[in-house]
Amino acid sequence: MSSTRPRLRCADVVNFSAPPVAVAQALIGCTLLVDGVGGRIVETEAYDVDDEASHSFRGMTPRNGAMFGPPGTTYVYRSYGLHWCFNIVCREAGHGAAVLLRAIEPTHGIEVMRARRRVESLRNLCSGPGKLAQALGITGALDHRRIDEPPFVLVPPDVASVVNFGARIGISKAQHLPWRFTLSESDFLSKKL
Numbered sequence: 001m002s003s004t005r006p007r008l009r010c011a012d013v014v015n016f017s018a019p020p021v022a023v024a025q026a027l028i029g030c031t032l033l034v035d036g037v038g039g040r041i042v043e044t045e046a047y048d049v050d051d052e053a054s055h056s057f058r059g060m061t062p063r064n065g066a067m068f069g070p071p072g073t074t075y076v077y078r079s080y081g082l083h084w085c086f087n088i089v090c091r092e093a094g095h096g097a098a099v100l101l102r103a104i105e106p107t108h109g110i111e112v113m114r115a116r117r118r119v120e121s122l123r124n125l126c127s128g129p130g131k132l133a134q135a136l137g138i139t140g141a142l143d144h145r146r147i148d149e150p151p152f153v154l155v156p157p158d159v160a161s162v163v164n165f166g167a168r169i170g171i172s173k174a175q176h177l178p179w180r181f182t183l184s185e186s187d188f189l190s191k192k193l
Contacts, residue, residue, distance in 0.1 A: 014156070016071035016090045016147075020046035020097040023090040024181045027099060029161030033153040034136040037109030039126065040157070041101060042183040043190055045168045047087075049096035051177065060096070066144045067096050074152075076133070076143040083130025086138045088147050102180070103127050105188040106135070128190040166193040 014026045024046040032038045060068050066075040067089055075087040075098045087098040104126045106113055113125050113135035126132040133139075147154055162184035167175055169191055182189050 014154075016088065017092060018090060020048050020090050020099050021179055023088070024099045024179065025163050025165075027088070027101070028163045028181055028183050029157035029159075031107065031153075031155040031157070032101070032104060032136075033108055033155075034138060034142075035151040036153075037112050038136055038153075039104040039107035040183070041103075042105050042186040042188050043101075043103035044181050045100045045102055046179040046181075047098055047100065048091075051174050051179075064096075067098050068094050069144060072147050074142055074145045074147060076138060076140055078140070079130060084133035084138050084140065085129040086133050086136075086142075100129060101132060102129050103186075103188055103190045104132055104136075105183075105186060112137075123187055127188055131190075164193050 014023060014030070016023060018026075024044040027041050027044050030041050032041055063077060064075070066073055067087070069089050070093040071090050073089040075089055077085055079085050085100060087100045089098045091097040106122055106125045110122065110125070114120060116137060117125055117131065117135050119125055124131070126135045142151075145152070164182045164184050165178050166180050166182075167178055168180045180193070182193055
């Protein structure tokens with residue numbers, strides 16, 4: 001009989017039916033891989049339907065439809081027509097809540113990420129939502145996908161993460177909400193708290 005614990009997927013541990021603030025915190029420290037490329041999640045932001053900064057605030061549209069899907073579904077959109085952004089839907093289907101992944105610490109497939117981003121700096125590979133999506137090869141083709149199915153692998157951390165929180169960034173509405181979560185002491189954030 002082995003004494004090692006079985007390796008669980010994060011989707012088995014994170015309750016994606018929970019409110020986005022809880023999911024955003026729970027994802028910190030998890031490892032996200034897309035076709036084997038990725039790293040440890042170090043920064044997230046929560047968005048909910050009654051939040052003016054949320055894409056779901058004014059109701060469902062063709063662009064934000066994935067946000068109203070079942071918990072654990074991906075919501076991928078283009079920001080300002082330039083950069084893809086990657087979110088994971090939470091709460092119950094039809095609600096309109098998601099967590100934006102803002103930054104990861106690259107750990108797997110670093111050379112692939114460098115080639116995609118044409119950047120050598122490890123710290124600069126995935127330190128922002130657009131950078132993260134580009135480095136991991138995330139495009140609109142991955143919208144409406146299950147986070148617990150290929151090409152995704154989401155693994156919980158081996159040890160508990162120390163999570164900091166503060167105001168979200170890059171938005172013009174509801175900036176006062178402390179719904180940005182970061183891994184304490186991380187050098188891979190998009191912006192320090």
